[in-house]
Amino acid sequence: MNRCSLQGHCQLNVDWRPSNRFDDPDSTLAENIEFLPNGEGKKPRFTDFEGKTSFGMSVFNLGNAIMGSGILGLAYAMANTGILLFLFLLTAVAGLSCYSIHLLLKSSGVVGIRSYEQLGFRAFGMTGKMAAGIAITLQNIGAMSSYLYIVKSEFPLVLQAFLKADTNSGEWYLNGNYLVVLVSLSVILPLALMKQLGYLGYASGFSLSCMVFFLSVIYKKFQILTLAHMFTVNTHTAYTIPILAFAFVCHPEVLPIYTELRNPTQRKMQHISNISILIMYTMYFLAALFGYLTFYTNVEAELLHTYSRIDPYDTLILCVRLAVLTAVTLTVPIVLFPVRRAIQEMIFPNKTFNWIRHVAIAVVLLTLINMLVIFAPNILGIFGIIGATSAPCLIFIFPAVFYIRIVPKDKEPMRSTPKIFAACFAGLGVLFMIMSLSFIIIDWTTGSSSTLGGH
Numbered sequence: 001m002n003r004c005s006l007q008g009h010c011q012l013n014v015d016w017r018p019s020n021r022f023d024d025p026d027s028t029l030a031e032n033i034e035f036l037p038n039g040e041g042k043k044p045r046f047t048d049f050e051g052k053t054s055f056g057m058s059v060f061n062l063g064n065a066i067m068g069s070g071i072l073g074l075a076y077a078m079a080n081t082g083i084l085l086f087l088f089l090l091t092a093v094a095g096l097s098c099y100s101i102h103l104l105l106k107s108s109g110v111v112g113i114r115s116y117e118q119l120g121f122r123a124f125g126m127t128g129k130m131a132a133g134i135a136i137t138l139q140n141i142g143a144m145s146s147y148l149y150i151v152k153s154e155f156p157l158v159l160q161a162f163l164k165a166d167t168n169s170g171e172w173y174l175n176g177n178y179l180v181v182l183v184s185l186s187v188i189l190p191l192a193l194m195k196q197l198g199y200l201g202y203a204s205g206f207s208l209s210c211m212v213f214f215l216s217v218i219y220k221k222f223q224i225l226t227l228a229h230m231f232t233v234n235t236h237t238a239y240t241i242p243i244l245a246f247a248f249v250c251h252p253e254v255l256p257i258y259t260e261l262r263n264p265t266q267r268k269m270q271h272i273s274n275i276s277i278l279i280m281y282t283m284y285f286l287a288a289l290f291g292y293l294t295f296y297t298n299v300e301a302e303l304l305h306t307y308s309r310i311d312p313y314d315t316l317i318l319c320v321r322l323a324v325l326t327a328v329t330l331t332v333p334i335v336l337f338p339v340r341r342a343i344q345e346m347i348f349p350n351k352t353f354n355w356i357r358h359v360a361i362a363v364v365l366l367t368l369i370n371m372l373v374i375f376a377p378n379i380l381g382i383f384g385i386i387g388a389t390s391a392p393c394l395i396f397i398f399p400a401v402f403y404i405r406i407v408p409k410d411k412e413p414m415r416s417t418p419k420i421f422a423a424c425f426a427g428l429g430v431l432f433m434i435m436s437l438s439f440i441i442i443d444w445t446t447g448s449s450s451t452l453g454g455h
């Protein structure tokens, strides 16, 4: 009966689900990963699927999932908040991200499921499952499109400068559209076809080192002038929360990484998450600080543009742009995994792992994202809205409401402190969502455009 399927989803052979939860219509589904209470009545253990990914590789993978185009919007956010207010907000969003991972891990421990969509199912039936699946799909397709858009716009300029080619030489390799397809086929697709996320650890490590290089170069460029603000508020300050929320989204990847962890426990996974978030917190602060202290109020919503505007042919800056390109390219496969999982759970539930389906979904997804980036780059603005809705759902609202529904009332009554905290957390998410959406609408109606969190 113990069959393992979709990226480590296994069947249960002991069912200890709380009886008042939504039950899966087919309780023997391969998607149901369950923990087994081990013989001696100790803590539940996940015995069906043996995760093989080490602690360090999991930190790399989660770090890579966190770090993406979001980092490029942070200097702009700091220019509109001042160093201290930015540091305060960054600390708050990082802390809230850790807390929401805690809620996800605890809920997943109670019902023995390691899938965001299945948690949604346990909490709210089909509606919960679809809501989680759709939010993950939209958020991650938005993120991947923004990464490929960076490849499309940056790669030709970097190549042209390195090859000292004429701007209008018309060579095919200076055409961003061809380059996006080439990078997707040669780098992203092979990595996305790996059977398990855990295999991407080395690529993630390399991606993170590219970002460390990016940091070390922008560090060399900054200079402290007295006009740095410690605290400032203007009409763009409001974008800080959506930018920060986007930058810390990694929640769809947490449970898949947990599933593949060697000797998994809730504490160990929380530890991995805290370390990844702490590393990214430090890198985000430094990236924002150096970017801000280089350009001050002239910093644009996308940091790389600002550097290329000042000195497009500086070799070091070209290397930095190449490093960021590499880093975001290597993040695409990691972000693609949870989308494929969500699609499998929504469209092909009850199915065990199948290579043809695994490959086909990746090919279709990459084709779709390539087409969006090549033919409809203006549509990426739509992802501002998606980011403003799906990011608060995935970070705040879903983990909190799933937790409230999943943890049994006899264990934690509705008025218990953890549940009251979770309810406030969901409320905060709704507030952020309304705030972000209102700013986008105001932006549209007044005609000024702004970049939300890298989209």
Ligand SMILES: NC(=O)C[C@H](N)C(=O)O
Pocket (backbone or CB within 6 Å): 065, 066, 067, 068, 069, 070, 071, 139, 140, 143, 246, 247, 248, 249, 250, 335, 454
């Ligand atoms: N994984 C995501 O959805 C976004 C990522 N946190 C970024 O900064 O690009």
